[in-house]
Amino acid sequence: MAQTVGDFLVERLYAWGVRKIFGYPGDGINDVFGALNRAGGKIEFIQARHEEMAAFMASAYAKFTGELGVCIATSGPGASHLVTGLYDARLDHMPVLAIAGQQARTALGGHYQQEVDLPSLFKDVAGAFVQQASAPAQVRHLVDRAVRIALGERRVTAIILPNDLQEEPYHEPGRKHGTLHSGIGYSRPKTVPYDADLHRAAEILNSGRKVAMLVGAGSLGATDAVIAVADKLGAGIAKALLGKAAVPDDLPYVTGSIGLLGTEPSYTMMMECDTLLMVGSGFPYSEFLPKEGQARGVQIDLAPDMLSLRYPMEANLVGDAAETLRALLPLIEQKTEKSWRADIEKNVADWWKTLEERAIQPAVPVNPQRVTWELSPRLPDGVILTSDSGSCANWYARDLRIRRGMMASLSGGLASMGAAVPYAIAAKFAHPDRPVIALVGDGAMQMNNMAELITVAKYWRQWPDKRWIVCVFNNEDLNQVTWEQRVMEGDPKFDASQQIPNVPYHRFAELIGLKGIYVDRPQAVGPAWEDALAADRPVVLEVKTDPEVPPLPPHITFQQAMNFSRTLIKGDPREGGVIRETARQVLGAILPGGRGD
Incomplete structure (x- = not known):
């Protein structure tokens, strides 16, 4: 034939x-x-x-x-x-x-x-x-x-x-005018800036007293180089969401995520730094970076069109993150002043305590932040984590402490709903011997992720490591948008657009041969994760979470606080003690007559 x-x-x-x-x-x-x-x-x-x-x-x-x-x-x-x-x-x-x-x-x-x-x-x-x-x-x-x-x-x-x-018979191109004879093969080049540009960048970094680093997906293969440069500069390291696994969170100067889903230490560091080194990141929200003119900037990226796009940089280096950082390292002077790094480390330590306090706050029935807080210390070595877009991404971004060897990703630039389960399936086909955990909101689960559980049911028996878990945050609400309406627009929750049906996701899992676990008590969250990680087959862990725990940014503007006040004045259909108490944790320092904790 x-x-x-x-x-x-x-x-x-x-x-x-x-x-x-x-x-x-x-x-x-x-x-x-x-x-x-x-x-x-x-x-x-x-x-x-x-x-x-x-x-x-x-x-x-x-x-x-x-x-x-x-x-x-x-x-x-x-x-x-x-x-x-x-x-x-x-x-x-x-x-x-x-x-x-x-x-x-x-x-x-x-x-x-x-x-x-x-x-x-x-x-x-x-x-x-x-x-x-x-x-x-x-x-x-x-x-x-x-x-x-x-x-x-x-x-x-x-x-x-x-x-x-x-279906036509294939034949090779003839040796005549108008034909092409292409070949196979590609090797990624070593891309490093010229020495003069490296020296210029080093001069800027050496002159800084308060250096902040921001790393993204381009730094995922540059962990050791990022840490070595940060240690010489006495810098703190913030992470864009796609760079969550770039550096481990057990380093005391890693401030965690930045931006709308970020942390207070990352925000504080950016607002107080005098020098910014951005590596392999297209982080989009300029309001979370230093004010223009506040800090001198150096950026490293393989894509020239991403340079000096979010912040006006003095040195723009086209290069691979690891190779460029290694070339920079001998040119960087060791900082001897320790106070900047000490302040960052104190802020980070305090922030982890704050996250714990928020996670264990009572809710009706389960605080969603507790779901990821309880997972974090139970994460297996080498785990691959995925998250959907929505309020679950806030808890993914802030509460999960990444260790070396872990991988994590989500739909970053597009921020599409419905990506977490297909991402987790692909992760298992990429690394079938590693555990995989996906965090998904019930909106994304209903949109298109439930059907892909059938894909898991079809293939899971061929995976040598059977640990594949999707955790569904069932709050019957398109929660991220609900809170954006309240805080960004000053509008109460609009039930017609935001309320979604209650679906027994764990029972659907059981129906197609997977394991289903249902949790509606906070004390059961930790044991449920242990049960899921010990299962002999993929698991759907459904947690009945409280939609009134606010997934808000680390810094709330006065306008956002006023918008939220107007929401309560107008009368939100879910207004009550829980919404007021949880909002107080975040907004208390700004709301008129409020107090911070």
Whole structure:
């Protein structure tokens, strides 16, 4: 049997090192699936329940392996479903290749069923490279360019294959004018700034008395270098959310997350520093960085378009985080003044006590912060953590103490709901011998994550480590938006938009062969985590949490406090003792007549 274009595609992807593809089948991509079958398991196909989830899995697979993530879908709606997950990869700078089917070449332009202008559809999300194949000999260089560009530029690329082309016999490009003869292979270069730029950056850092560092996803492979530079500078280290695992939280000068989901020590450090070193981070919220003119700045990033974007930097270094920091290290002078670092460490120690006090506050029935606080000391070595967007991300960001060897991620730039479970599935396929824990709100669970539990039920028996846990915060509320309405807009909760149905998530897990655990008492949270971690199969841990515990930023402006006051004056449908008491913890120092704790 002659090799088809579909067969060639699979062989070429295998030659590039692709071993897993996430997706969903359909007649627009049939011959590629036939080729995957004929390849005898060279590339494992992981069947998601929805193409959007497959794209999230490809994005997460790239995050947790550093390799190319690949997703596949049929024509029309299958291809369009990929887009949200692909934007997650695009905004978080992940190398992902999307392969989509298309209607027959002879039908294009004829308003045919499932005919969508896919090059136009993908043009923004896969703008680095998106091409529709028109001849068998073209497919070779399309695959080679799509993979090399995705890896080299850390971008999303897309190849569109008409279904009649997939089943044609493949032939190599001829040796004649108008043909291309591409090859396989890519090695990431060592990227380090010139010596003059390194010396300029070192001069700025050496002149600072109060140095703050902010590290992001670009620092995930630079842990030792980040710590060495911070120790020489006497700096504190704040972490953007995608950089949560960049440095361990057991270091006393690591201030934790920054921004809307951040910590008071991170905010205080940024407001008081005189020098800022930002490494591998596209952290978006400039209001949580020093005021313009307050601090001198140095930034390190592989992407030139991310430099001096959030804060006006004096030294902008294009380079790999670890390599550039190692090159900087001999040029940095050891700080002898200890008071700045001492102040940071005191703030961090006090903050951990504050978090504990908040976590054990009574709620109706369970304080959501307690869920992550109880998990933190029980985290297994090497665990991979994922979180959805929403109020659960606040507790993920603040309460979980990351140790060396752990991994953690979520939908960062896109901040999409519905990513935590597909991320956790991809994490397990990337590292099947490691435990995986996902934190999910009930809104995201209902949106699309429940269906992906069926994917877990399909595959979990092949994982050598069966520990895969999704914790559902069931508060019957789209909680993050509810609190944004109250604090940002001064509006009471709008039940019509915010209230969602109560669903027995743990029972659904049991229905499909997983383990279900239900908790509605605070004293049961810790034992429930221990039970889940000891289970012989994946677990859905459902905790009935209180929606009136406020997931608010570390610094509340006077305007936000006044907005919240107006919310109470207008009459919130959930107003009561709990909402007032929990809000007092955060707003008491600002509200007129209030007091801080």
